[in-house]
Amino acid sequence: MKKLILSTAALAFTASFAMAQDVVRMGTEGAYPPWNFLNDNGEVDGFERELGDELCKRAELNCEWVTNEWDSIIPNLVSGNYDVIIAGMSITDDRDEVIDFTQNYTPPDPSAYAAMSDGVDVENGVIAAQTGTIQAGYVADSGATLVEFASPEETLAAVRNGEADAVLADKSFLAPFVDEDPDLVFTGPDVPLGGGVGMGVRESDTELRETFDAAIQSMKDDGSLNEMITKWDVSSTF
Template sequence: MKNLILTTAALALTAGIAMADTVRMGTEGAYAPWNFINDAGEIDGFERELGDELCKRANLECEWVKNDWDSIIPNLVSGNYDVIIAGMSITDERDEVIDFTQNYTPPDPSAYVAMSDDVDVTSGVVAAQTGTIQAGYIAESGATLVEFSSPDETLAAVRNGEADAVLADKSFLAPIVEEDGDLRFVADEVPLGGGVGMGVRESDAELKEKFNAAIQSMKDDGSLNTLISKWEVSSTF
């Protein structure tokens, strides 16, 4: 999943929450089926349904906040919301700045999409969203990386010839490829990341444990696998 290139390592992690207050859930709202804005203008998707259920199980009052991906960690640290639930991979780099719950999905394979079967993803131009784990992989792969601020822009770059291919989560790309006859999967899938978890401030250990318990309860009763299968975001546990 996504791996934000961190520029906020020097920020002090001092913003905490009182457990009696409303917990603010920060998400991008631009990465279907994980999270997106529906026709009613509301945050929707796998993580909206999951987050609402986790809050219920943790006995927490929660509200949702939309935030752009490139500032999603800095704004958590600054206290603009209390939790990140936005398709965020658990990575060592991120863990230096924030903390994570246990994962609520296994790692989702990354995949290349192009408009031609003969694209060479090892030496060509490959698009990725800025600050993602895919962008980091491309930068080290020998291919030429072009970065964009939103996932839709990476696909536009392939369609207009600015990039030969895009690398992103397969769960994001699959419904788009199914609907667009000009796009197709190419090359091998790439296993990246350690699963997706909720990001919290390092000072919010109590909140982390509340969500850990809620996630574990959903794993134990099978409801998490049911939700994963419903939204087709990754393999099940």
């Protein structure tokens, strides 16, 4: 009960911020299901769409959605093309040197290797990963040969066409593809990376970060965030 009272008080100051900011632009990739993707109507959908809409509602913010390719998603936040990144982005020290993060809205999601057969040498083989991800950084430091691609779909295509021995990505992203494709299997150990997933904001937008922090905390306190995580099966719960 004490946490709920504190969260309510923390949200109270957001009204002045909402009045000062007409529209908060929410930047996402739109290509990383179930976190974020474009539905049949071309609209942003997925866990982070539902989460972002709820956070904006609690913070009394008028929000709109913008899509951006992953490899330029941080530079375009910094340059002002949108105000927030909500795109399955793990909190890391390197990223935190360029932008600020809210508290995490999911715990760290294990990364996993997927390949066309079990027993692939993930320590010394050719491993595909999406450019600019914590998985790409891990592979580059692991001794394996890294091949990078702009989109997550291209990493899977590289494994299927023999260009890579395996792909390393969030297990929640890979699981539906492994379940649906009998030729794809998980191989090797899971890899714990990052400090969970958070919203990215410009370093100068302290008030916006605090506004979303309060909204995230209110969802943690009332259990609705865990319910949403379970619904979309994106991570373990808090």
